[in-house]
Amino acid sequence: MVNRTAPAIAILIATLVLVNFAPAAEQSSSQIKVDDLSFYRAPTTTTPYPLPSAKKVRNVILCIGDGMGLSQITLASMKAGGLAGRLCMERMPVTGIVRTYSANSKVTDSAAAGTAMAAGIKTKNGMIGVAPDGKAYQTVLEAAKAKGMATGLVATSTITHATPASFASHVNSRATETAIAEQLIANKVNVLFGGGRKYFLPRSDPNSARKDDQDLIAEARQAGYTYVATERELHSAHSTHLLGLFQFDSLTTFAPEPNLASLTRKAIEVLRKANGKSALAEPGFFLMVEGSQIDWACHDNDPKRAIRQTLLFDQAVQAAVDFALQDGHTLVIVTADHETGGLTLLEGSKTGSDPAVRWSMKGHTSSPVPISALGPRAAIFAGIQDNTDIPRKIAGLLGITPFPRPVQ
């Protein structure tokens, strides 16, 4: 005789198991995803990359690891390549040190640090592209654009977040991401890749974070942008102005989203093409690429996520370096806006294990951060410098003068 109640009981038990254990199962699957570093290939040599013989800088790629101090880099490097290994960014031929204080604090936030690295001025924490008195200063991206160069911003946060915002907008508060979105489009930055679609959608959309009817995606299209939201759309787009918003909020940094390296490669492809079509004919581009979420992992004192985010960022640096080595006229700079968490690396339980880590805090610190460079004139980034020196040096190399200067 067939037992008819057995399947019903089995389904009931299965349901209870699913109900009770689904959150745990979900958590462990996302932990497995965080632990999976198979996407990353560590360099097979520790030899520094060569410096090119060319003297003229045509293109600048500024790579910013948000919250990425020396300990964050070393932790990721030890995990990926062992004690003697190197990340791509550790093979840069020139290295230096950057001081990061802001106008009103020893400890900067990403807005003041971004403004320092974009506009060459110290401002108060929270302010974007403006001096402490609210006066707007031209950024190195805007100055490059005014010279006829193509420009781009790539981030894994919302594209309106403090660091990318600092390069092409001017607001008194980093929290006004809807206003920042308007300025990014009005500035006609050729490439805008990141998250934050909710700041571009009109309030009639259920996912919108706007309080008005402005549809910035429609406005961007009218202004000549192609809009993309998936990796497939990204790769089939052939526009000189590309708006890629891959999430409503920040990126997940997991597939099926395009990863930061893939976004960086596409950005370079678009900018090279855009520049070839520039009527002003001053060849070259300026691109800023941010590994936004190293900072977030460090705020949470989570070493595994910090390692993963640092390796995702290093993969993007590798994409920039591969292009620069082939091009010969591209300067790649890798640095951070500040250190987050006060990360210290210790011995660990046994030889060969990952280092033990100790965090001093959940916020940012005033520890200096490393800078490294590759390409023509890279040597000017050696030594100890202020974060405001970075765009001043870039402006000097691109013949942008005077810099810094207020917006006219």
Ligand SMILES: [Zn+2]
């Ligand atoms: Zn932070």
